[in-house]
Amino acid sequence: MLKIQEIRELIKLVDQSTIDEFVYEQDGSKIKMKKKTAEAVVVQPAKNVLQEVQAPVSVQPAPVKQEVAAEPVAKETVTEAENLHKITSPMVGTFYQASSPDVDAYVNVGSRVSKDSIVCIVEAMKLFNEIEAEINGEIVEVLVRDGQLVEYGQPLFLVRPE
Incomplete structure (x- = not known):
């Protein structure tokens, strides 16, 4: 490659x-x-x-409301206790929840996903890469904001496996 x-x-x-x-x-x-x-x-x-x-x-990020946990330590404890799966970024780039600013996000908290469900886009060098869930389950939390730069391996979503 x-x-x-x-x-x-x-x-x-x-x-x-x-x-x-x-x-x-x-x-x-x-x-x-x-x-x-x-x-x-x-x-x-x-x-x-x-x-x-x-x-x-030019892709303009759409505004997204996101809840922030009061205690990050509690979030990690919940993740471990519930055995939540983390969907991580396969590359460095810009995170987008939708294919364009005027359409709905691929997934939100509570959305059901299958292994091949598209959950977001990570844009790197003008290449728009669709990211798949790779697991069946329910989106429990969106960990990044729309338009945010993400690193390789950075968790993007928490999924409760089915």
Whole structure:
């Protein structure tokens, strides 16, 4: 698989060239880049990586109300006591709860999810990556705000498994 710096270089080359589409496949992984104007495409990463690159598009985060626990220590105790599953970020990027500011969030507290349910988007270098729940259950808590920068491995949601 390509390293992130190599992907960045490919993006720059495709962006500066006259080609409209570029596909790279290696060892069951696939990267697909397309140039389009004023249109954002959200892609779903699978076991085989599939990512589409678009011309720069401005995405404005939608305001989200979120409750904050009074005691972080109590939250960890509840997590351990209930054996809650953490959905974590697979990359560094910007967290978005919806595909665009004018639509509802993929999930909210109380939403039921299945293994292949999309729960959010993490945007990195103009690539919009849909994040799946990877577990059947109920969303108990959203741990980050819409538009917040997230780190690799950072917990995004707590899910009560079914």
